[in-house]
Amino acid sequence: MxxxxxxxxxxxxxxxxxxxxxxxxxxxxxxxxxxxxxxxxxxxxxxxxxxxxxxxxxxxxxxxxxxxxxxxxxxxxxxxxxxxxxxxxxxxxxxxxxxxxxxxxxxxxxxxxxxxxxxxxxxxSTVLTYDPNKLASSPQGWADFWDLKKYPGKRGLRRGAKFTLEFALLADGVDNKDLYTLLGTEEGVKRAFKKLDEIKSSIQWWDSGAQPLQWLIAGDVVMTSAYNGRVTSAQEEGQSFAMQWNGSLYDxxxxxxxxxxxxxxxxxxxxxxxxxxxxxxxxxxxxxxxxxxxxxxxxxxxxxxxxxxxxxxNLKNARATDAEFWIDHGEDLEERFNAWVNK
The missing domain is CATH 3.40.190.10 (Periplasmic binding protein-like II)
Structure with a gap:
């Protein structure tokens, strides 16, 4: 060779x-x-x-x-x-x-x-997402998400206690810095579920990150929680979605x-x-x-x-998800959430 x-x-x-x-x-x-x-x-x-x-x-x-x-x-x-x-x-x-x-x-x-x-x-981040072309005005946070009179129609939320309970308390006027202190009390948990009762019949629960955006496109929901990365990807594909970062939770x-x-x-x-x-x-x-x-x-x-x-x-009015809180309380709150959903 x-x-x-x-x-x-x-x-x-x-x-x-x-x-x-x-x-x-x-x-x-x-x-x-x-x-x-x-x-x-x-x-x-x-x-x-x-x-x-x-x-x-x-x-x-x-x-x-x-x-x-x-x-x-x-x-x-x-x-x-x-x-x-x-x-x-x-x-x-x-x-x-x-x-x-x-x-x-x-x-x-x-x-x-x-x-x-x-x-x-x-x-x-999990953010409030909507199509501005289908709403008369832009929602400014989770309080608007809960306003069925101003924004009639179905809402999308991730099926589970995590994020859902936080968003309910934010919609009820709780400051994001106080979220987990309050949610660690029986009073706070009851308050979150009471707030969820207000829109329970209008919630469409999603299990995978693709679902909420598919529902927005189809008109099945008027607004939804969604993962920011998926929303931006959909925007780049031509969808007219908008994100409201106020009250977002990141991890x-x-x-x-x-x-x-x-x-x-x-x-x-x-x-x-x-x-x-x-x-x-x-x-x-x-x-x-x-x-x-x-x-x-x-x-x-x-x-x-x-x-x-x-x-x-985008971080201005956002809150980090408290991982330690969900380790300590997650099992109990998920059980209570599942019982509430199935009522």
Whole structure:
């Protein structure tokens, strides 16, 4: 064999991706979110490392993850989780502790994105959403959402206690800084359900993030709660939706590794890659959620930054979801909510 050709082949072998022929299963919440992740994270990671990403969806249910962790039969590697599930799952040993030396510098992330078992992916908001072309005036907050006389018609809300009870109290005039103090009392819980009673017959409950926008398009609801990223994506597709950021609630989604995942080191390599500023910039440009790596903001076009939950004008009257509150009270409040819905 020609020595030059042999040398080239040897170099190609040495330079081949470290994880070539490997596979990694990454599970997220699907929809536009997954499409953005495929574009910004999965395909570039495969191109760089040779690792094939098997993408799957779920609805955030922890039961399946707990079974994997308990039985040791773990088929998922990396999973996207909301803050309460991350904190609870970490304390219960459902998720692997992370080796941050493989992830990156903690100082490069917003504080809420850094934890023992998770790395924040993005910041998202639940906002009041409507079609201004179908309303005589623009709702200014959750009090207007509750005003059936001024805005007759169905409303969309996420099926569950979380967000629903907060929005009910905001509609009843509670200041957002007092939300969780009040909701931690029996008086506050009763007040929230009493407020919900006012519009119960006009509520259409959604279970997936795509539903509320489909209902707005179809005219099934006149306004709804919705995830800001999905709304902006729909706007860019030509829909005339508007968001009211006043009274919005924001939180983070995180990457976590399921306990017993056989490819933990590779999973951490993926998380590190997806957490780099350039990958986060590409993700935010695909779906407008706020990046967790502060370096990504410097790479973003100003027009993109203005549409994010992290923009100062959007944060003005917003409130962070209290993950610790929902860990402490979530089970009880979800039971009460389900009983109320089924009455």
């Amino acid at each position: 020609n020595k030059k050709i042999a040398a080239v082949l040897l170099l190609a072998t040495i330079a081949s991706p470290l994880y070539a022929a490997e596979k990694l299963t990454v599970v997220s919440f699907g929809g536009n979110n997954r499409q953005a992740q495929e574009k910004a994270f999965y395909k570039p990671f495969t191109a760089q490392t040779g690792v094939a990403i098997t993408a799957d969806d779920y609805n955030g249910e922890m039961a399946k993850i707990k079974v994997m962790a308990d039985t040791g039969k773990t088929s998922w590697d990396v999973v996207e989780v909301e803050s309460p599930e991350l904190i609870r799952g970490c304390s219960e040993g459902v998720f692997e502790p992370l080796d941050w030396s493989r992830i990156g510098n903690k100082e490069d992330f917003i504080p809420a994105a850094v934890s023992d078992c998770g790395v924040g992916i993005f910041i998202w 983070l989604d995180h990457w976590a590794i399921v306990k017993g995942a056989p490819k933990k080191e590779l999973a951490e390599r993926f998380i590190a890659f997806a957490s780099e500023p350039m990958q986060q910039k590409n993700f935010v440009e695909a779906i407008p959620y706020g990046p967790s790596n502060t370096g990504a903001m410097d790479l973003l076009d100003k027009r993109v930054g203005e549409k994010l939950p992290t923009a100062p004008q």
